[in-house]
Amino acid sequence: MLGVLFNTLTVLIGSAIGLTFKNGIRDKYKNAIMTAIGLCTIAMGISGISEGENTLVLILSMVLGVFAGTLLDIDGKITMLGDCISAKFSKTGKTSVTEGFVTACLLFCIGSMTIVGSLQSGIRGDNSMIYTKSILDLFSSCVLSSSLGIGVLFAAAFVFIFQGTLVLLASYIAPFLSEAVIAEITCAGGLMILALGLNLTGITKIKVANFLPSLIFVPVICYLFSLFM
Secondary structure, eight states: HHHHHHHHHHHHHHHHHHOOOOOOOOHHHHHHHHHHHHHHHHHHHHHHHTTTTOOHHHHHHHHHHHHHHHHOOOOOHOOOOOOOOHHHTTTOOHHHHHHHHHHIIIIIIHHHHHHHHHHHHHHHHHOOHHHHHHHHHHHHHHHHHHHHTTTHHHHHHHHHHHHHHHHHHHHHHHHGOOHHHHHHHHHHHHHHHHHHHHHHHOOOOOOOOTTTHHHHHHHHHHHHHHHHH
């Protein structure tokens, strides 16, 4: 849980800094920082992809995963949740608070870097990806809070609960995941991280959340391969 605590702290610190200098950061600097964050995310994605050893597992898991994610409309449901929260708070004049909270939660917790990093933390005790994500979140929360306000600060609680739950669940499923399976999960997650980075730079508008079921398909496909190959 050390990585989760560190990530929560960086969101709090970044948000506090952004709120402090809210009116002193020009838009051109905010855009430049977000581009840098996107490029760093892309680099992390490429690094994760290199962990995989079976391209067929990657292709099948991504195709089946995005089919399931699109069928379930995961991205749409997340967007709908944000709209419901925004509508609720708009009646009380707190739209900016909700917008900041929802946006930050999506950026910090829905990305595949969170999923893969938490699994690695819970299974291997490896917090390296969460630490790297934490640094990205530090700058992201600073930029977001400077433009969207205090709602970004509240997202720290969601980061702690969401990632902490994933780490605890990962520890229970650890006996069922071999090193090879973890490597393939990291590979599939890396591809999603790459997509997230492209979105952050403004190059694409990929619905990354719809690919999340791919992480579930990876161990299933690896198990089937072990039986028939």
